[in-house]
Amino acid sequence: MPIVDVRHLTKTYPAPGNRGERVAVVDGISFSIERGEIFGILGPNGAGKTTTLEIVEALRDMDSGEVEIDGISVAANPVAVKQRIGVQLQESEYFDYLSLAELLTLFGALYRRRIEPDEILELVQLGGKRDARPKQLSGGQRQRFSIALALVNDPDVLFLDEPTTGLDPQARRNLWELVRRIHARGKTIVVTTHYMEEAEDLCDRVAIMDKGRIVALDTPRNLIAVHAPDARVERLTGTLEDVFIALTGHELRD
Amino acid sequence: MSVVLRLTLMQLTMYLRDRQSVFLSLFFPLMMMFALGYMVNSDVNPPAIALVGNTEAAPELAASLLDSKLIAVSQTGINEARDALRNDRVTLILELSESDPAPGAPVTLKALVNAGNPNGTAQTLALLRGTLHDLEYGIRGDAPLFSIETEDVLARHLRYVDFLIPGILAFMVMQLAIAGSGFNIVEYKRKGILKRLFVTPLRPLDFVVSLIASRLVTILVQLSVLLGVALLAFGIAIEGNLLLLFAFVIAGAIMFLGIGFALGGIASTQNAIIMIGNLVIFPQTFLAGVFFPLDALPGWMQTAAGLLPLTFVSHAVRAIANEGAGVADLGWDLAGIAAWTAIGLFLAVRFFRWSDAANS
Numbered sequence: 001m002p003i004v005d006v007r008h009l010t011k012t013y014p015a016p017g018n019r020g021e022r023v024a025v026v027d028g029i030s031f032s033i034e035r036g037e038i039f040g041i042l043g044p045n046g047a048g049k050t051t052t053l054e055i056v057e058a059l060r061d062m063d064s065g066e067v068e069i070d071g072i073s074v075a076a077n078p079v080a081v082k083q084r085i086g087v088q089l090q091e092s093e094y095f096d097y098l099s100l101a102e103l104l105t106l107f108g109a110l111y112r113r114r115i116e117p118d119e120i121l122e123l124v125q126l127g128g129k130r131d132a133r134p135k136q137l138s139g140g141q142r143q144r145f146s147i148a149l150a151l152v153n154d155p156d157v158l159f160l161d162e163p164t165t166g167l168d169p170q171a172r173r174n175l176w177e178l179v180r181r182i183h184a185r186g187k188t189i190v191v192t193t194h195y196m197e198e199a200e201d202l203c204d205r206v207a208i209m210d211k212g213r214i215v216a217l218d219t220p221r222n223l224i225a226v227h228a229p230d231a232r233v234e235r236l237t238g239t240l241e242d243v244f245i246a247l248t249g250h251e252l253r254d
Numbered sequence: 255m256s257v258v259l260r261l262t263l264m265q266l267t268m269y270l271r272d273r274q275s276v277f278l279s280l281f282f283p284l285m286m287m288f289a290l291g292y293m294v295n296s297d298v299n300p301p302a303i304a305l306v307g308n309t310e311a312a313p314e315l316a317a318s319l320l321d322s323k324l325i326a327v328s329q330t331g332i333n334e335a336r337d338a339l340r341n342d343r344v345t346l347i348l349e350l351s352e353s354d355p356a357p358g359a360p361v362t363l364k365a366l367v368n369a370g371n372p373n374g375t376a377q378t379l380a381l382l383r384g385t386l387h388d389l390e391y392g393i394r395g396d397a398p399l400f401s402i403e404t405e406d407v408l409a410r411h412l413r414y415v416d417f418l419i420p421g422i423l424a425f426m427v428m429q430l431a432i433a434g435s436g437f438n439i440v441e442y443k444r445k446g447i448l449k450r451l452f453v454t455p456l457r458p459l460d461f462v463v464s465l466i467a468s469r470l471v472t473i474l475v476q477l478s479v480l481l482g483v484a485l486l487a488f489g490i491a492i493e494g495n496l497l498l499l500f501a502f503v504i505a506g507a508i509m510f511l512g513i514g515f516a517l518g519g520i521a522s523t524q525n526a527i528i529m530i531g532n533l534v535i536f537p538q539t540f541l542a543g544v545f546f547p548l549d550a551l552p553g554w555m556q557t558a559a560g561l562l563p564l565t566f567v568s569h570a571v572r573a574i575a576n577e578g579a580g581v582a583d584l585g586w587d588l589a590g591i592a593a594w595t596a597i598g599l600f601l602a603v604r605f606f607r608w609s610d611a612a613n614s
Binding site for chain 1: 257260261264267268271272445446447449450451452453454455456
C-alpha cells in the first residue's frame with residue numbers, strides 16, 4: 001500500500017477579475033508515493049506544487065478527489081494525518097523570545113510527545129545552538145531548524161517545500177546530506193524544488209507539474225532518456241533541466 | 255502537562271522576555287497616573303487676593319480677612335499687587351481707602367479685578383461678600399436671618415485622583431487586551447506562525463484559550479502593580495469589594511480580548527491593525543469617562559458614550575472603588591459587558607477564520 005495516495009485531486013480558485021468563474025490550480029491529478037521513497041515535485045512557479053502539498057498536509061480543503069496518508073483519509077481525519085506527518089513550510093518565522101530547544105519542546109507538546117531537543121538538534125547539526133533564538137540563525141541553519149521542528153513527532157512522511165530556495169551552494173549540498181540522513185532513518189520524503197540538479201541528485205522519482213497537471217512522472221534517469229535524449233547526445237550529459245524545459249517550455253512564469 | 259497549560263506558560267515566558275513591552279505597558283499608565291494625578295489637583299486652593307492700602311483704618315476688617323480660611327490674603331504694596339493680578343497670582347486686589355472713614359459711615363472697599371478672569375472674579379467676590387457679612391454680624395452683634403448648614407453626604411472627599419485611577423485601570427484593561435489579542439494575532443498571521451501551528455494537531459480552540467489565559471494573567475499582574483502604586487502614592491481608597499473589582503476587570507478583559515480577536519480577523523497587515531485598533535481605542539479614551547466625567551457632553555453624545563464598551567468597565571470599576579457599589583448596583587454595566595462580549599465573539603467567529611489565517 002502506498003504511504004501517500006492522491007486520486008483525481010482538484011482545487012479551484014475564483015478567477016481574478018471574473019466573478020463566478022473559477023480556475024483550477026490543481027486539475028485532477030493522481031499519483032502515489034511508496035514507503036521509503038524520496039519523491040520530488042518539480043514545476044515552474046504557479047504550477048500548483050505548494051497547493052498540492054498543502055492539501056496533502058491537511059492545511060487546505062480540496063474541491064474534489066481523495067487523498068490518503070497511510071490509508072487515512074485527509075479530508076475525513078485531518079488530525080490523525082497531522083499526527084503522522086512532518087511539515088516544513090516554505091517560509092515561516094517562529095515566536096520571538098523562545099530558544100530553539102524551547103520551540104522544539106513546545107512543538108513536541110503540541111503532538112503530546114516528550115522529546116529530547118538536543119538529540120534532534122544534533123541530527124540537524126545545530127548541536128551547539130540549543131539556547132539560540134531562530135532570528136540569530138543563518139539562512140541554512142534556519143532551514144535545518146525548520147526541518148528539526150518537522151521531526152518532533154517522529155513522522156512517517158516528511159514534506160519539504162522548497163527547502164533549499166535562497167541557500168548558497170554549500171548550504172544547499174549540506175541540506176541534501178541532511179535529507180539523506182533522515183531518509184536513512186526510514187522516512188518517506190516528499191520535496192518540492194525549482195532546482196533540477198537537486199531533484200536529480202536526491203529523488204528516487206520525480207513528478208513534473210505544469211498548470212495544475214502532472215505532465216511526467218518517473219525516475220530522473222528515465223525522464224532524461226525519454227524527454228531529452230538529444231541533449232544527452234549533444235552534450236553527453238543530458239540533465240533533468242533539459243527534461244524540464246522540454247516539457248514546460250521556455251516561457252517565463254512569474 | 256496539557257497542551258493549553260504548556261502554551262499558556264510559553265506565552266507568559268515570551269511576554270516576560272519582552273522586557274521593552276513589559277516596561278512600556280507599565281510605564282505609560284504610571285506616567286498618566288502621576289502626571290494627571292498631581293497636575294490636576296482638585297483640592298482647590300483658596301483664591302488668593304491682595305490687600306493694599308491703609309489697614310489701620312479698619313483693623314478688625316484687615317485682621318479678619320488675613321485670618322480667613324476661605325480666602326488667601328496677602329498684604330502688599332499696590333504696585334506688587336497689580337503685578338500679581340496681571341500674572342494671575344491673585345484674582346483680585348482689595349484696596350482700603352487711605353483716609354480714616356467718618357465714624358458710623360460705611361467703609362467702602364475698592365476691588366481691582368482682572369477682566370480676563372470673570373469666573374475667578376465672581377467666585378472670589380462671593381467669598382469676600384460672605385466673609386464681610388459674617389464680620390458685620392459679629393461687629394453688630396446680631397444674628398443673621400438665614401444660615402446654611404451643610405452636610406457631606408458622601409462623608410468623604412473625592413479628589414480627582416480618586417476619579418481618575420479607576421478610569422486608568424479600565425483604560426489599561428482595554429489597551430492590554432486589544433494589543434494582546436488583535437495585534438499579536440496579526441503578527442502571528444503575518445509571520446506564518448499560525449500556519450506553522452496549524453500544521454500540528456493543535457486545536458484552534460486550545461490555542462485561543464491559551465492566548466486568553468496568558469493575557470488574563472499578565473493583565474491581572476499589571477493591574478495589581480498599578481493599583482498598589484495608586485494605593486501607596488495617592489492613598490486612594492477602595493470602598494467596595496476588591497474581589498468584585500477584579501471580577502469586573504477580568505470580565506472587561508475577556509470582552510476586549512474578544513473584540514481584539516475580531517479586529518485581528520478583519521485586519522490582515524500590521525498597519526491595518528494599528529489603524530483599526532486606534533479607531534476603536536481612541537474615541538473610547540475620551541468618550542468613556544476615563545479621564546473626565548461625561549456630564550459635560552451634550553445629551554445625545556452622553557447616551558452614545560454610555561454604550562461604549564469601555565464606559566461599562568470604567569463606570570463599574572469606579573463605582574466599586576469610589577462608592578462601594580455591590581454587584582446588585584452594577585446590573586447595567588454587567589449587561590453592557592455581556593452584550594459587547596457577545597458582539598465581539600460573534601465578529602471574531604465571523605471574521606477570524608483559522609484556516610484563512612493559516613493560508614495567508
